[in-house]
Amino acid sequence: MESITLEAELERLRSEISTVREKIAWLDGSPLTLAEAKHQASESVRHIAKNSRLPGKVGYFAHSGYVGAGLADGDDPVSLLCALAPEVVERGLHRLLETQYEFIEPGPASKDRPKIRRELEEQLFSLEIREEKLICRWEVEHGAVHPRRPDCSPAIVLVADPEAT
Numbered sequence: 001m002e003s004i005t006l007e008a009e010l011e012r013l014r015s016e017i018s019t020v021r022e023k024i025a026w027l028d029g030s031p032l033t034l035a036e037a038k039h040q041a042s043e044s045v046r047h048i049a050k051n052s053r054l055p056g057k058v059g060y061f062a063h064s065g066y067v068g069a070g071l072a073d074g075d076d077p078v079s080l081l082c083a084l085a086p087e088v089v090e091r092g093l094h095r096l097l098e099t100q101y102e103f104i105e106p107g108p109a110s111k112d113r114p115k116i117r118r119e120l121e122e123q124l125f126s127l128e129i130r131e132e133k134l135i136c137r138w139e140v141e142h143g144a145v146h147p148r149r150p151d152c153s154p155a156i157v158l159v160a161d162p163e164a165t
Helices: 004-029 034-050 054-062 077-084 086-100 109-142 156-159
Strands: none
Touching: 004 034, 034 077, 034 109, 054 077, 077 086, 109 156
């Protein structure tokens, strides 16, 4: 293989490496599925309602002359709504999420993410090994050091066997 072809193959590999790295970054930061986001919203409403101080204060109404002073102390309006009308708050949040998800590309389901990430990391490792072997080959042919990517893994450089090229 001549130098130009080695360089072209190196550029192709580096482009693939970049693509796989972008996929990993996107996977790590991608939004939940709509179903997971709705579940999380519902769990949040239940948690907020459970931790509201309102239920313990409702007994104040049993006392003569109580007009609600201090009823909402320690509770913000969202907590009060979650405590008084959790189903209404959940439905409202679900509608808002459905609207937002018209413009959001969700990632895969959370349960699938570790497997997908492992597969992408394996693909990245394989590409980086191939890249390093190609660099070693170029260095042997040219008797010079070929520049590596600034983000190349030192472990890859150490593990790649130049004799195997």
